[in-house]
Amino acid sequence: MSAVIVSGKDLAKEKRAFIKEKVSELHTEKNIQPSLAVILVGEDPASQSYVRAKEKACEEAGINSILEKYPSSITQDELLERITHFNGDASVHGILVQLPLPDHIDELAVIEHISPGKDVDGFHPVNIGRMMIDQKSFLPCTPYGIVEMIKSLDVSISGKHVVVIGRSNIVGKPVGQLLLKEDATVTYCHSRTKDLASITKQADILIAAVGRAKLIGPEYVKDGAIVIDVGVNRLETGKLCGDVDFEAVKEKASYITPVPGGVGPMTITMLLHNTLQSAQNEACENKTFSS
Ligand code: NAP
Numbered sequence: 001m002s003a004v005i006v007s008g009k010d011l012a013k014e015k016r017a018f019i020k021e022k023v024s025e026l027h028t029e030k031n032i033q034p035s036l037a038v039i040l041v042g043e044d045p046a047s048q049s050y051v052r053a054k055e056k057a058c059e060e061a062g063i064n065s066i067l068e069k070y071p072s073s074i075t076q077d078e079l080l081e082r083i084t085h086f087n088g089d090a091s092v093h094g095i096l097v098q099l100p101l102p103d104h105i106d107e108l109a110v111i112e113h114i115s116p117g118k119d120v121d122g123f124h125p126v127n128i129g130r131m132m133i134d135q136k137s138f139l140p141c142t143p144y145g146i147v148e149m150i151k152s153l154d155v156s157i158s159g160k161h162v163v164v165i166g167r168s169n170i171v172g173k174p175v176g177q178l179l180l181k182e183d184a185t186v187t188y189c190h191s192r193t194k195d196l197a198s199i200t201k202q203a204d205i206l207i208a209a210v211g212r213a214k215l216i217g218p219e220y221v222k223d224g225a226i227v228i229d230v231g232v233n234r235l236e237t238g239k240l241c242g243d244v245d246f247e248a249v250k251e252k253a254s255y256i257t258p259v260p261g262g263v264g265p266m267t268i269t270m271l272l273h274n275t276l277q278s279a280q281n282e283a284c285e286n287k288t289f290s291s
Pocket of ligand 1: 142165166167168169170171172189190191192193196209210211212230231232233263264265267
């Protein structure tokens with residue numbers, strides 16, 4: 001059996017067309033233009049490329065994007081001051097500080113400084129906490145995109161055994177939590193997990209969010225499993241690859257996401273979705289949650 005390849009690119013295209021329509025409606029009906037402020041610190045090439053992709057996606061969806069770039073010598077106080085500025089700017093609906101930040105800046109302090117109502121990355125502890133107790137919040141973009149991808153398949157999540165490899169705050173932990181909400185039974189694995197394959201082979205849905213090229217070969221995968229590859233790793237050849245040995249695992253899985261073209265495009269799509277949601281909150285008298 002060869003797996004169906006789940007194109008995040010195609011699903012993202014569909015969802016972005018819908019977002020674009022809603023952005024245009026909001027503009028026509030309420031004269032509100034969704035706007036995202038992006039702060040980029042330093043010269044990290046991967047961060048620069050992610051920010052470029054986000055800017056392009058905003059532009060295509062009709063979302064205004066404001067990019068502020070700072071050298072890595074910026075102080076934490078200066079960075080917090082820029083966030084204070086955008087928190088107070090009613091025309092800005094979303095604030096994103098591209099991570100990672102230089103070592104002298106406390107990432108959590110920066111995330112906590114963003115108003116929860118403008119935290120379209122969904123990283124603020126208030127948003128994470130609200131997600132945990134099933135309250136409306138901005139959902140973190142990568143986990144949200146993964147759940148949307150799984151929901152787009154012709155399968156039910158309820159009762160499925162999901163195994164998540166990785167327990168980071170931005171991917172592993174929240175994706176497990178979101179799938180628990182969909183009535184999956186969730187197991188987390190990490191670097192201290194013993195006999196990883198014995199656990200991952202029980203997964204109906206296997207999510208790899210590790211950051212190790214081709215760590216997951218077919219011996220880790222049950223026949224017919226859905227395999228979601230979050231990893232983005234650069235090989236010595238310069239090519240990108242995931243945490244899953246795609247060619248070998250696709251012969252065993254029922255569905256598999258490629259890298260690139262899988263989870264990545266959905267992450268940016270959910271950022272657009274969250275920015276639109278924030279602007280819609282402004283238009284709505286009964287805000288879903290306040291900033
Ligand atoms: P992270 O913070 O480094 O977390 C990696 C996780 O993998 C940790 O929980 C770690 O365990 C676990 N781990 C490491 N080695 C392992 C092993 N040999 N066996 C089992 N578990 C192991 O990374 P992240 O931010 O979650 O990102 C994970 C990957 O996804 C990266 O490649 C990243 O580039 C990619 N990513 C992609 C997108 C996208 O949009 N496509 C978005 C975000 C991240 P411990 O907790 O025990 O250390």
